Amino acid sequence: MSETRRERQREATREEIKATARRLLAEQGTAGLSIRAIAREIGLTPPALYRYFASLDDLVTALIVDVFTALAEQIEAARDCAGPQAPPSAKLMNVLRAYRRWAVDNPADFGLIYGTPIAGYHAPREITVPVVIRGFAVIVGLLEEMTQQEEIIPVPSMQMPPPGVEASLQAMIEGDGYPVSVAALYMGTVGWTQFHGIISLEVFGHLPPVVGDTNAFFEAQLRNILIGMGWKG
Amino acid sequence: MSETRRERQREATREEIKATARRLLAEQGTAGLSIRAIAREIGLTPPALYRYFASLDDLVTALIVDVFTALAEQIEAARDCAGPQAPPSAKLMNVLRAYRRWAVDNPADFGLIYGTPIAGYHAPREITVPVVIRGFAVIVGLLEEMTQQEEIIPVPSMQMPPPGVEASLQAMIEGDGYPVSVAALYMGTVGWTQFHGIISLEVFGHLPPVVGDTNAFFEAQLRNILIGMGWKG
DNA sequence: ACACTTGAGTGAACACTGTAAACTATTAAC
DNA sequence: GTTAATAGTTTACAGTGTTCACTCAAGTGT
Structure with a gap:
């Protein structure tokens, strides 16, 4: 060094x-x-x-990594801000709210990592995937905790993903040495897609004209999605 | 003329x-x-x-309108392809599958309307909103039919959106003379955000490395989301 | 049928962009 | 103190959106 x-x-x-x-x-x-x-x-x-x-693309890739890292740090901070004693469900809701707030406050950053940022450019997967995973892992980890503490009892559909998907999730758990149940990982994936949909439509301006109060909409979905997975809220 | x-x-x-x-x-x-x-x-x-x-931006705006229109036509075609007798649930599933397939087959078009298409450019809302609504209306209409035929019995959370949201939806129904129940419109909105999340992550390449078989994942979510709203499938 | 107007299309130019090559000057290493 | 590496500059090329002044053909009015 x-x-x-x-x-x-x-x-x-x-x-x-x-x-x-x-x-x-x-x-x-x-x-x-x-x-x-x-x-x-x-x-x-x-x-x-x-x-x-080496090039503008190279710079953009570096920026994307930084932005994902910043997002992951926001998420981790939100998880920890209620103290270690807080129930995992409370931590998870803090995390999801932080995710949304970050996206709404930093639309350019959000667009950079989840949109089609620069003309014709898309970041190399082998670089972005690991940094995506870091924030994702926080969510999955909290879902795992919720399962273990029986705050959430995964509904049947969450316990058995379709075969092709289960294989991929299983491979991810083993490959990355990631001590988590398939159900938690699957719930994380499903929840991730659903929250991403809300947030991305809101950031890009398509949601507000429809629902008006995006805050209330988000809070309602926050409960609905978790309950839909088996949360005893 | x-x-x-x-x-x-x-x-x-x-x-x-x-x-x-x-x-x-x-x-x-x-x-x-x-x-x-x-x-x-x-x-x-x-x-x-x-x-x-008048400018490149102007051309892009025209393109966006065209793309939204093409998408709406795909959606309407998918609704009608199973014949008028088909149950609305079957029509809806066809519609949602068509939406996804269109997005996956035309990623550039999808990026144009739902990403950050051109450097620094964002389409004027007063132009995009009406064309967005057209495809959206198909989904909402089918949900309304499903409700009337009791193929779906909206769960409580879908029957009462949060107040701020309900006001906006109500205004939309009255303003556009849109003969549909608030529950159907709310279900449409929620479903729209959730499917958009899946599709957008898939198109931009973030989902495949996680779930592997995106086809199976989509089909599973298709059922899960509808069932979560009260579908008797 | 002829003059007149309108509008499509061109060429040259301006102010930008990313990037490569050659060169200079500074700084670290032996 | 000489040598090698490296930061930075100058110059240049090919591309971009856009404006202006211009030409020429097509349509219109009488």
């Missing part, structure tokens, strides 16, 4: 570039995200940035 | 431009969607296109 002066300096400018990029992203959307704009902002010539990122 | 020769010609090139745009979109994603590329393909100089669309 040779922490030479140069390497530290290099890492610092790399961070500065990413920070500037995310600021521009938040201010002007993906339109403002250009090598030249970042360079201008930071006081360098555009080609200089190529010392730090 | 003066159908002068010139006006017909004009409309024809407008259509040709849009068709070329959608082809480029399907072939190369939003990256290939450029005024100059379209002009090149179609054998015109770039500025000529400004006779037909």
Whole structure:
């Protein structure tokens, strides 16, 4: 771990570039995200940035990883903010609310990771999948706890996913050494898709004209979805 | 309705431009969607296109309307393909499957309307909302039929949406003269968000690495979601 | 049938974009 | 103190959306 002066300096400018990029992203959307704009902002010539990122796509990939990480940290913070004694169901609801609030407050970031961020660009899976999993794992972990404490008694349909799906989930559990039941993982997946649907429609502006009070809608769905899985709420 | 020769010609090139745009979109994603590329393909100089669309954004908006319309037509075709005698539940399942298949087969189109299509661009609501509603209305209509024929007996949570939401739905029913029960509209909204979550995660590639067999996952959710609302399937 | 108007299309230009190559100057290493 | 690596610049190319001034053909009015 040779922490030479140069390497530290290099890492610092790399961070500065990413920070500037995310600021521009938040201010002007993906339109403002250009090598030249970042360079201008930071006081360098555009080609200089190529010392730090091989291309704009490369920079975007790095941003995506950062954004997923930030989201995962928000989620983990929300899980822990009610104290370790809190029932897992309370933690889970905090987590889901935090997920939504983060998406609504940072629509550009959300669009970057869950939309079609930059023209023609889609992040390489082998890089994004692990960081996606981190936030996802929190949700699954809490569902597992809820199951063990019998706060939730998974309904039959959640206990037996379709064969093809079960195989994939099983492989995930074994492959990643992930000590969790198939039911919890399946509930996590189902819940993830359902909450993602609500949040993504809200962020992109399609939901508000229909439901009006998106807050109330979300809270109602929060209960409905968990109850639908077998929560004794 | 003066159908002068010139006006017909004009409309024809407008259509040709849009068709070329959608082809480029399907072939190369939003990256290939450029005024100059379209002009090149179609054998015109770039500025000529400004006779037909005020800007690229304007063209994109027109494309979005077309895409929503195409989706609505797919949905309506799927509703009717099983014949008028078919039970509404069968029609609804056909509709939802058609929705998914369309999205999976036309990811660029799907991204255009439900993602962050072009850098910094978001379609004006007053234009998109009506075309969104058209497909949505089909789903709601079938849920209403299912309710009337008692194929579905809405669970309590679907019969009483939260107050703020109910007000908005009620306003929608009255404002648009839309002869449908609040419960059906609410179920439609909830189902819409949930299916959208699955489909959008699948199209953008986040779901497959987790569930493996997305087909089986979708079919299972199709049943689960309807049953969760009170379907006697 | 002829003049007049309208509108489609072009060419050149401006201000941008990502990126590559060659070069300079600074900094670390021996 | 010499040498090697590396940060950064200049210049350049090919592409983008868009505007302006212009040409030329098609339709219209008399």
